[in-house]
Amino acid sequence: MDEVFRALADPTRRSLLDELYRQDGQTLTALEERLPMSRFGVMKHLKVLEEAHLVTTKKRGREKLHFLNPVPIRLVYDRWVSKYAEPWAATLTGLKHQLEDG
Amino acid sequence: MEKMFEIYIKTTPERLWEAITDSEMRQKYSFGVGIRSDWKEGSSYEAVHPGAGIRISEGKNLEVDPPRRLVQSFTALWSDEVQSEGASRVTWDIEPVGDSCRLTVTHDELREGANNELYGGWPMILSGLKTLLETGELLTTPGSLRYSGGEAFGQVEARS
Numbered sequence: 001m002d003e004v005f006r007a008l009a010d011p012t013r014r015s016l017l018d019e020l021y022r023q024d025g026q027t028l029t030a031l032e033e034r035l036p037m038s039r040f041g042v043m044k045h046l047k048v049l050e051e052a053h054l055v056t057t058k059k060r061g062r063e064k065l066h067f068l069n070p071v072p073i074r075l076v077y078d079r080w081v082s083k084y085a086e087p088w089a090a091t092l093t094g095l096k097h098q099l100e101d102g
Numbered sequence: 103m104e105k106m107f108e109i110y111i112k113t114t115p116e117r118l119w120e121a122i123t124d125s126e127m128r129q130k131y132s133f134g135v136g137i138r139s140d141w142k143e144g145s146s147y148e149a150v151h152p153g154a155g156i157r158i159s160e161g162k163n164l165e166v167d168p169p170r171r172l173v174q175s176f177t178a179l180w181s182d183e184v185q186s187e188g189a190s191r192v193t194w195d196i197e198p199v200g201d202s203c204r205l206t207v208t209h210d211e212l213r214e215g216a217n218n219e220l221y222g223g224w225p226m227i228l229s230g231l232k233t234l235l236e237t238g239e240l241l242t243t244p245g246s247l248r249y250s251g252g253e254a255f256g257q258v259e260a261r262s
Contacts, residue, residue, distance in 0.1 A: 058208075067105070069108045070107070074228075074229045075232070078229050
């Protein structure tokens with residue numbers, strides 16, 4: 001999980017994730033055009049995101065497409081919410097359940 | 103539109119395949135939804151919530167290659183909105199990596215700007231699948247038990 005926190009600690013990398021959230025499956029060239037950064041800079045940040053599995057890639061012909069992988073963020077949430085916030089969160093989901101069932 | 107979801111799970115391809123295709127196991131990490139099929143290529147499947155008795159999705163098994171690859175067409179049925187999106191496609195790819203498996207779920211053939219309810223549940227489902235296979239336990243964080251019915255809530259209370 002260290003890689004995930006490290007990858008998310010950088011605002012440029014977060015903006016890359018936001019860009020993929022807006023439009024998934026982009027090439028390096030497309031991402032480079034969207035961000036005020038050199039091709040090398042985008043490549044470097046994408047590599048960190050890929051190592052943290054926050055970005056997953058797929059080849060299509062000659063192109064390499066980049067996809068936002070939200071799963072590690074969910075794992076962080078499940079790991080930390082369950083440890084620190086479960087008592088109140090469970091109460092809230094229990095209450096919601098009760099109210100919805102009448 | 104295409105969406106990809108990737109997760110590493112410490113398990114064997116065979117156990118992972120079983121967790122994906124066994125209805126009882128599937129209910130434990132997939133919002134309480136089970137799945138019925140004979141798992142033959144070309145045959146159909148149906149995902150049903152046994153507690154609520156409603157059909158969640160249906161489709162065909164386009165490719166069945168245990169324990170490596172499963173391709174299914176997917177039509178969501180849980181509301182009129184999602185049903186109107188029509189059929190999309192879900193591919194499960196299992197690749198052994200060391201003592202773990204890399205599982206990739208690709209949800210494609212989605213309409214551009216498709217309702218995110220169609221694919222928004224995957225991170226939680228995969229997180230729950232990882233928890234189940236690695237610890238044998240159910241994921242109990244908020245949201246993961248949504249729609250799973252009273253039985254799952256009872257299990258949480260019994261454990262805590």
